[in-house]
Amino acid sequence: MKKIVIIDYGLGNLRSVRKGLEHAGADVIISSDPEEIKNADGVILPGVGAFRDAMKNVEVLRSTIDEYVESGKPMLGICLGQQxxxxxxxxxxxxxxxDLVKGQVLRFPHSELKVPHMGWNSIKITQEHPIFDGIPEGSYVYFVHSYYVDTSDRNTLIxxxxxxxxAAAIVNDAGNVIGTQFHPEKSGDTGLKILENFVAMC
Structure with missing residues (x-):
């Protein structure tokens, strides 16, 4: 059974993410212990709330995250975790x-559209990656965010x-760091399939 660690840094919707991963057949641990993180088969960086607060809280784990990423094992950031x-x-x-993926996080421009972007929206797959195996073009997933990711085409999956x-989903140049702006754990069967694919990658 794959051991997946959800990083606990004080900001994140941990329970529903855990449930989704357990449904995918993973052994899930919620932890901020550097050794647990480094020894995991896969790591989830969750997040809800403000970017500055999140970065302040996760700073103590920054070298641990860098070491884990350099090992080549998969890491998935969700919502604020992607940002x-x-x-x-x-x-x-x-x-x-x-700075695991080059780019910036910007606020949605003022327009006739309501901010935050909240609810279901369809996705366009821009390049293939194992985490989206079996996910059809135009699938609907669930978003809640006021800021969005601006990165290069080569680092955009969806x-x-x-x-x-x-960019609704991103990847680093090595292919092992993936982020989703949407919430897989709240995106029905499509989201569960994405989490299953992540577990399979680990």
Missing amino acids: MMLSTSEEGGVTEGL SCEYGTEF
């Missing part, structure tokens, strides 16, 4: 992220349209 993987965010003033086109 934290980027170089910087403009939320609450420019704040440095984990795009979505909400007033502007944004």
Whole structure:
């Protein structure tokens, strides 16, 4: 059974993520212990709330996360967890992220569309990756966010349209660090399939 660690840094919807991973057949541990993280088969970086607060809380684990990523094992960031993987965010003033994927986090432009972007939206698959095996083009997934990820085409796995086109899922150059702006654990059968694919990668 694959051992998956959900990083507990004080901000995250841990229970529903845990449930989704257990449904996918994983042995799930919620922990902030560096040794647990480094020895995991897969790691989840969850997150809800403000970017600056999240980065302040996760700073103590930054070297542990870097070491884990360098090992080549898979890591999945969800919602704010994806945003934290980027170089910087403009939320609450420019704040440095984990810089695992080059790019920035920007606020949705003022428009006739409501912010936050909340609810179901369809996705466009821009490149293949094992985490999206079996996910059809145009599938609907669940979003809740006021800021979006702006990164290169090569680091974008899935795009979505909400007033502007944004990266709904990202990947690092090595292919082992993946982020989703949407919540797989709240995205029905599509989301469960994504979590199953992640567990299979580990």
